[in-house]
Amino acid sequence: MPTYSMAKAELLLALVASLVVLPFSSLAVYQDFCIADLSAAATPGGYPCKPPKDVTADDFHYGGLATPGTALKPFKISLGSAVVTTFPGLNGLGISAARMVMVPGGVAPLHSHPGGTELIFVIEGSVVCGFISATLNRVYTKTLYAGDLMVLPQGHLHFQYSHGNTTAVTLSSFSSDNPGLQILDFALFANDLPTEVVNKVTNLDELQIVKLKALFGGRG
Numbered sequence: 145m146p147t148y149s150m151a152k153a154e155l156l157l158a159l160v161a162s163l164v165v166l167p168f169s170s171l172a173v174y175q176d177f178c179i180a181d182l183s184a185a186a187t188p189g190g191y192p193c194k195p196p197k198d199v200t201a202d203d204f205h206y207g208g209l210a211t212p213g214t215a216l217k218p219f220k221i222s223l224g225s226a227v228v229t230t231f232p233g234l235n236g237l238g239i240s241a242a243r244m245v246m247v248p249g250g251v252a253p254l255h256s257h258p259g260g261t262e263l264i265f266v267i268e269g270s271v272v273c274g275f276i277s278a279t280l281n282r283v284y285t286k287t288l289y290a291g292d293l294m295v296l297p298q299g300h301l302h303f304q305y306s307h308g309n310t311t312a313v314t315l316s317s318f319s320s321d322n323p324g325l326q327i328l329d330f331a332l333f334a335n336d337l338p339t340e341v342v343n344k345v346t347n348l349d350e351l352q353i354v355k356l357k358a359l360f361g362g363r364g
Contacts, residue, residue, distance in 0.1 A: 179203045180228050180235035190321065191228065191235050206231040209243040209315075218329075218359060220250035220306075227322050234321040244304070246271060246312045251305040253329050260323030262296040262316050264288070264304070269312030275302035301328065334360040 179199050180191035194203070206226050213224025225242040228234045240260070244252065246269075264273060266288045274285030275296045287307055288294055296302045298319065306312055332342055333356040342353045357363065 177204075177233070178236040180232035182229065182232055191232070193235070194232070204233045206233070209241065212245045213243060219253060221246045221252055227318075229322065237321055238319060240318045240321050240323060242316045242318070244312075244314045244316070246304070246306050246314070248306050248309050248311065250312075252303055253327060254301050254303050255325060255327040256299055256301050257296075257318060257320075257323040257325060258299055260318040260320030261298040262302070262318055262323070264294050264296065264314050264316045266290050266292050267313040267315055269310045270307040271304045271312045271314060272307050273302070273304045275300045298323075329356070329360060333357045333362045335362055336364040337362070338364040 175193075177199075178190070179194040181194045182191065184192045208230055209224045209226055211224065212222035215222045222245040223242060224244075225240070226234070227240045231240070234240055246252070268290055270287060270289045272285060272287050273294050273296075274283055276283050278300060286292075286294055304314070332346065333353070339350055339353045339357065342348060343350050346353075
């Protein structure tokens with residue numbers, strides 16, 4: 145084979161190989177869309193695409209945020225989310241959303257989204273919102289009213305709590321179709337992490353740890 149032809153063949157093989165390993169989220173850039181096939185296993189790049197012939201208008205619609213969502217009773221909030229696992233049309237598009245309803249006295253405890261930045265918008269009422277910087281360990285807090293926005297950088301611990309005597313409703317968007325959610329209280333008290341270990345890593349009193357494990361359904 146002439147050198148020129150061999151070079152072209154090698155280039156073609158390299159291109160094919162790059163497409164094979166290209167994340168599904170990147171593939172969405174090179175085609176109209178990539179509706180998640182939730183029957184297949186997720187990969188680091190997202191879900192495989194549903195066959196285009198099987199896609200319908202319903203794949204681009206989601207009504208799950210029309211209702212308050214799941215009640216997190218210890219915190220007096222309800223949370224609904226539109227992420228790729230509930231709204232497959234988001235697959236590969238780098239966006240998702242969540243709606244929170246917070247009654248007076250409610251709180252969204254310290255938590256983080258490892259996979260995405262959050263932009264929170266207050267629809268009704270008012271909330272206090274803040275995050276803790278990872279580098280400076282500095283707290284940035286603002287009271288947000290209807291119409292206000294605040295950005296919460298990816299992976300940073302943040303929180304909200306009610307302000308005033310009326311119910312607050314917020315809508316958040318994320319820079320990922322699956323931003324993830326880790327709640328600090330659940331990480332410490334809602335699993336089988338032994339009480340003595342929690343005591344060592346937090347300096348909390350063991351009796352208080354046992355009380356919190358009972359509240360959040362933890363063991364150990």
